Every structure is written in structure tokens, then in C-alpha cells.
Amino acid sequence: MTKPTLTLDEIRKSVSRIDKEILALLTERRELSIEVAKSKIQTEKPVRDPVREQALLEKLVKAGKEHGLDAPYIISIFHSIIEDSVLIQQAFLQQLTNPDSSHPVARVSFLGPKGSYSYLAAKHFFTKKQTSLAELPCQNFKEVVEVVENGTADYGVLPIENTSSGSINDVYDQLQHTRLSIVGEITQPIEHCILTAVDTDLESIDCLYSHPQPYQQCSDYLRSLGNVKQEYCSSTAEAMKKVAEMKSANVAAIGNASSAALYGLKPLKANIANQQENHTRFILVARNPVDVTDLIPAKTTFIMSTAQEAGSLVECLLVFRNHGINMTKLESRPVMGNPWEEMFYVDVEGNMRSDKMKLALEELTALTRYIKVLGCYPIENVTPTEIDVD
Known part of the structure; x- marks a missing residue:
């Protein structure tokens, strides 16, 4: 007698049950990562142990094959798990080393408004630190620095270099004169899209809005559009806001698709950057420096x-x-x-x-x-x- 076939609802319930079990196990693993960090304080061992990580991955790949799981799948999953463990341990050790710099809510200035790439970097950085974000959007890089200097913000997030367009000179010039200290960094993937407020096609677009950096990073694709006017904005978020307000079939913004949803925009064309691996490195600045424990890079x-x-x-x-x-x-x-x-x-x-x-x-x-x-x-x-x- 053949086994009765499960219904789609029954299959989905089983998948949901397994997903919950995976989440519980990931939570348990995170808690153990903190215990590992505590033990490394006693032994003075660095957070990263490449030999141990390599042996762990090799063992997991071998075990995965016994279950019919291919090596790239196992490696991809456990690279993410190891990265999370390393960052959790680093954050824990840094909090112990700098107890006065811990904030349950961080007031963070960034080139805004909400939805800009600087905003996404700020959100990403402090989510990893399990810290709530009080957003302080700014009109330019100088303002980002000034509100931290005068105590209105605890931190400022500044883009410093991009893999496609290179160094961001305006930020380097701000660093030359500020009293602030760099206390952190984060690398954020940049996914540029053509975004519109209404249904239209690329042939209808005759004007684009964005920050100067995306124009540089997408120059190859933009040349293919022909004679399209480029309007400059203080941030990609401001560009999205303008296009949302205009609701025109012949205008579009260059920005991030996930941020576009904040303004009711939708992507017309994705992946338009010159380089597919397009990343921006951001730095975090504060009034006081941090002390970095010897246990982390x-x-x-x-x-x-x-x-x-x-x-x-x-x-x-x-x-x-x-x-x-x-x-x-x-x-x-x-x-x-x-x-x-x-x-x-x-x-x-x-x-x-x-x-x-x-x-x-x-x-x-x-x-x-x-x-x-x-x-x-x-x-x-x-x-x-x-x-x-x-």
C-alpha cells in the first residue's frame, strides 16, 4: 500500500515547524558564542581561529555529504553562521572594554532623509549591535559631522569609499578638520535601480534624479539611455522623494529598491551599476575614541x-x-x-x-x-x- 500524499497545507506546516526549530537552534548557538567569548577573556585567545574554522567547515561538509547536501550549500550557510558568531563575540568584548560607550538607543546622524544608503548602513550597523536607532537625517556631510560635535547625535555615519567610484573626497576633507574619532566601520552592498512612481517604460524616461555618486557608479548604463537629463540631489532618498511627489511617467530616481518602498516607488530596471560587486565602506564617528581589545582584529x-x-x-x-x-x-x-x-x-x-x-x-x-x-x-x-x- 502506498503512503498517502501530503496536502500542500500539511507540507507547509511541516516546513514551518522545521523553520522554528532552526531558529531556536540558531538562538542557542548565539548564546554559546557569548560563552566562547567569555572563555577567551580567560585564555587571552583571539576571537578568530582560522585553523579551527577550517577544520569545522571540512567536518561539516563531510557530514553534509552523508545527508545528500552539497558542499557549496553547507559552506554558504556556515560562513554566515561563523560571521555572526565572530561579530557577536566582538561586540560583547568591545562592550566590556568600553562600558561607558554602550547606549540602549543611539542617536545617529546620516546623509538623509530616511531610505538613503547612509541610513541603510546605520540601520545595519546598529541592528548587529542590538541597539535601537534614533534617526537624525542631515542635508550634507558637514552637518553629519557638526551634529555629533555639538552633542545632538552620539554617532555619525559617513561613506568613505566605493568599489566602483572610488574615494568620497568630501568626507576625507571633513575628517581633516574634525575633532571626532572613527569608532567603527561597515561595508554595505549598493544595489542601484531605476525607480519610478507610475507604470512607464525606459524609453519614456527623459530625466533622472539622484546623488552624484550613483551617477558615477552607473555611468556605463546611463550612457546607453542616450540623452537623459541628470538632476542632482543631496541624497538618493531625496531623489526618491522628489520622484514620488512628481508622479510623472518621464522621470525616475536612482536608488535602492528596498528603500523605494518607503516612497511608494517600484523598480523599473535593477542592477545598473558598472560593477556587479558594488559596495560602499562607511565609517562611524563619535566624540570619544574607543579602546579595542587585543582579542579582535x-x-x-x-x-x-x-x-x-x-x-x-x-x-x-x-x-x-x-x-x-x-x-x-x-x-x-x-x-x-x-x-x-x-x-x-x-x-x-x-x-x-x-x-x-x-x-x-x-x-x-x-x-x-x-x-x-x-x-x-x-x-x-x-x-x-x-x-x-x-
């Missing part, structure tokens, strides 16, 4: 001005090599009021607590005309552990 950002002599910059860069410090970013910007003089912005992988960073900064101080540390902060980008898959 850290990044230090500083600015420096070298002597106007041949080889001065090279001499400074050799300091990092001599101390085994990896430099991840070098950006130059003109010094306002001093023609032909440049300020260099430098990101390195290193903790201000470490002896090699202290020695490197001492040597740089002797070699440069001016140097200022903008911040030492946790590296939030968790690089997936790779394994060989047969």
Missing part, C-alpha cells in the same frame, strides 16, 4: 603631512613594512590654503595597543611634519575561511 586610521622633499613619503611607508604592518588604504587630499601641499590619509591593520603600532607611530612622528590618529576601531569585515572542496 583592529584597524587604525591617521592623517599625516610629509616634508616636501623627494622620497619623504616612501620613507614613511617603509616604516609599515619594517614593522610588519599591512597598509590597506592611502589617499591624498590637498591642504586648504597651502597650495601644492597634500595631506595623506592612511588605513593600516593594527591595534594602537600593540607595541609595533606604538613604535611605528613614534618613527612616523619623527619623519612627518604633522600626524594625527583619527581612530582605532574593530574590523567588522569578516573574511570567510576558505577550504578545498573535492
Whole structure:
């Protein structure tokens, strides 16, 4: 006798039951991640253990195959689980290291209004920290910085570089003069779409609204549209708001599809960026610096001005090599009021607590005309552990 076939409703009930069990297990695993962090305080072991992660993935892939699950599926799931565990442990350890910087509600300024990419980055960052967000939209980057400086906001979120359009110079110029410290970073995927308020087609669009950065990041696609006028807005959210108010079949905005729903817009064309892997790195600034525990990977950002002599910059860069410090970013910007003089912005992988960073900064101080540390902060980008898959 054949087994009776389950109805669709019965199948869905079984799937829902399994999903609830998975969520309960993920919650239990998160709680164990905190216990792991507590044990690492006692043993002084770093949060990440690449050898352990690699062995774990290999074991899981082998076990998965016994259940008929392919390796890429298992690796994808557990990369996300490991990333979550690492970030949960880092946040826990940082909270212990900086007890005064913990806020149940964080007042955060960003280039707004609500729905901009800066807003999405702020929301993403503080959701990971399980902190509620009090939103303070701003008209420009200068205002984002000023409201943190005057105490109206606890933090400011600023885009610093994009994989497609490069560095965001306006933000670097703000960092040159601010008293604020960089206390965190987050990398946000940027998914540009053509967004409209009414049903229309691409051939009808003769005017686009957006922030200048998306125009740069989508330049290849925009050229294919022909003679379409580009109107500049202070943010992608402002562009979406304008298009929503106009309700015209010949205008559209460039922005994020999930944010478009806030303004009643819908995507007409998705994935229009020059690069499919389009990401923006955002930094978090605050009035006071944070102390980064030795147990988690850290990044230090500083600015420096070298002597106007041949080889001065090279001499400074050799300091990092001599101390085994990896430099991840070098950006130059003109010094306002001093023609032909440049300020260099430098990101390195290193903790201000470490002896090699202290020695490197001492040597740089002797070699440069001016140097200022903008911040030492946790590296939030968790690089997936790779394994060989047969």
C-alpha cells in the first residue's frame, strides 16, 4: 500500500515547524558564542581561529555529504553562521572594554532623509549591535559631522569609499578638520535601480534624479539611455522623494529598491551599476575614541603631512613594512590654503595597543611634519575561511 500524499497545507506546516526549530537552534548557538567569548577573556585567545574554522567547515561538509547536501550549500550557510558568531563575540568584548560607550538607543546622524544608503548602513550597523536607532537625517556631510560635535547625535555615519567610484573626497576633507574619532566601520552592498512612481517604460524616461555618486557608479548604463537629463540631489532618498511627489511617467530616481518602498516607488530596471560587486565602506564617528581589545582584529586610521622633499613619503611607508604592518588604504587630499601641499590619509591593520603600532607611530612622528590618529576601531569585515572542496 502506498503512503498517502501530503496536502500542500500539511507540507507547509511541516516546513514551518522545521523553520522554528532552526531558529531556536540558531538562538542557542548565539548564546554559546557569548560563552566562547567569555572563555577567551580567560585564555587571552583571539576571537578568530582560522585553523579551527577550517577544520569545522571540512567536518561539516563531510557530514553534509552523508545527508545528500552539497558542499557549496553547507559552506554558504556556515560562513554566515561563523560571521555572526565572530561579530557577536566582538561586540560583547568591545562592550566590556568600553562600558561607558554602550547606549540602549543611539542617536545617529546620516546623509538623509530616511531610505538613503547612509541610513541603510546605520540601520545595519546598529541592528548587529542590538541597539535601537534614533534617526537624525542631515542635508550634507558637514552637518553629519557638526551634529555629533555639538552633542545632538552620539554617532555619525559617513561613506568613505566605493568599489566602483572610488574615494568620497568630501568626507576625507571633513575628517581633516574634525575633532571626532572613527569608532567603527561597515561595508554595505549598493544595489542601484531605476525607480519610478507610475507604470512607464525606459524609453519614456527623459530625466533622472539622484546623488552624484550613483551617477558615477552607473555611468556605463546611463550612457546607453542616450540623452537623459541628470538632476542632482543631496541624497538618493531625496531623489526618491522628489520622484514620488512628481508622479510623472518621464522621470525616475536612482536608488535602492528596498528603500523605494518607503516612497511608494517600484523598480523599473535593477542592477545598473558598472560593477556587479558594488559596495560602499562607511565609517562611524563619535566624540570619544574607543579602546579595542587585543582579542579582535583592529584597524587604525591617521592623517599625516610629509616634508616636501623627494622620497619623504616612501620613507614613511617603509616604516609599515619594517614593522610588519599591512597598509590597506592611502589617499591624498590637498591642504586648504597651502597650495601644492597634500595631506595623506592612511588605513593600516593594527591595534594602537600593540607595541609595533606604538613604535611605528613614534618613527612616523619623527619623519612627518604633522600626524594625527583619527581612530582605532574593530574590523567588522569578516573574511570567510576558505577550504578545498573535492
